[in-house]
Amino acid sequence: MKNRPPYSLSTFIRCYNIFQIISNSIVIYIFFDGGWFEDIFFYCVPMTYNTDPKSMKIATALWCTLLLKVIDLTESIIFLLRKKDRQLSVLHIYHHVSTVLLVWNGMRYYACGMTSVLPLVNCSVHVIMYTYYFLSSCGPKVQKLIKPYKSIITIIQIVQLILLILYIVRPLLFNCNIPKNPALVYLLNMVINLVLFLDFYQKTYKIPERKNK
Numbered sequence: 330m331k332n333r334p335p336y337s338l339s340t341f342i343r344c345y346n347i348f349q350i351i352s353n354s355i356v357i358y359i360f361f362d363g364g365w366f367e368d369i370f371f372y373c374v375p376m377t378y379n380t381d382p383k384s385m386k387i388a389t390a391l392w393c394t395l396l397l398k399v400i401d402l403t404e405s406i407i408f409l410l411r412k413k414d415r416q417l418s419v420l421h422i423y424h425h426v427s428t429v430l431l432v433w434n435g436m437r438y439y440a441c442g443m444t445s446v447l448p449l450v451n452c453s454v455h456v457i458m459y460t461y462y463f464l465s466s467c468g469p470k471v472q473k474l475i476k477p478y479k480s481i482i483t484i485i486q487i488v489q490l491i492l493l494i495l496y497i498v499r500p501l502l503f504n505c506n507i508p509k510n511p512a513l514v515y516l517l518n519m520v521i522n523l524v525l526f527l528d529f530y531q532k533t534y535k536i537p538e539r540k541n542k
């Protein structure tokens with residue numbers, strides 16, 4: 330593998346991006362069809378482990394989210410096959426592995442109520458993110474056209490993490506009937522991800538920008 334030329338995988342990557350856009354959009358639809366916005370929103374929603382149709386749709390959406398997060402791990406294999414070793418960073422590995430573990434935990438033990446907010450927001454961000462990735466895989470002309478928006482994708486991810494941190498802090502500070510220990514673990518993970526994303530943004534965009542001035 331060391332002496333072999335990198336694989337292009339351009340067709341596979343385009344198909345993979347389309348799959349991510351469609352599948353994340355479907356998960357978002359299932360969340361809303363299960364009562365998100367109508368019964369669940371950005372406020373305290375006590376954990377109720379019901380088996381009514383809407384609750385089961387929320388559980389189904391969480392299960393689908395877990396499957397997507399496992400599929401996301403294939404990106405590491407793509408980087409290896411394309412010899413994009415720099416992209417296998419601490420941020421990439423930690424973010425993907427921790428997300429799988431925490432989504433599994435949420436799906437397995439807390440598949441209801443407030444737990445749904447985190448994957449819903451994340452799936453929404455992924456629709457935007459993979460749309461950008463798909464466009465960037467459509468050739469040099471499109472890449473040049475959308476390049477000015479590349480840093481915005483990272484900014485969106487950072488804003489996502491800040492919003493989710495604030496969302497998790499709220500029920501911890503105020504009286505809300507949710508399990509506190511898992512919420513603290515989720516909070517710690519969000520903070521670590523935020524630090525890693527800020528570091529990535531600084532090194533990838535801000536420092537080169539200063540050097541070019």
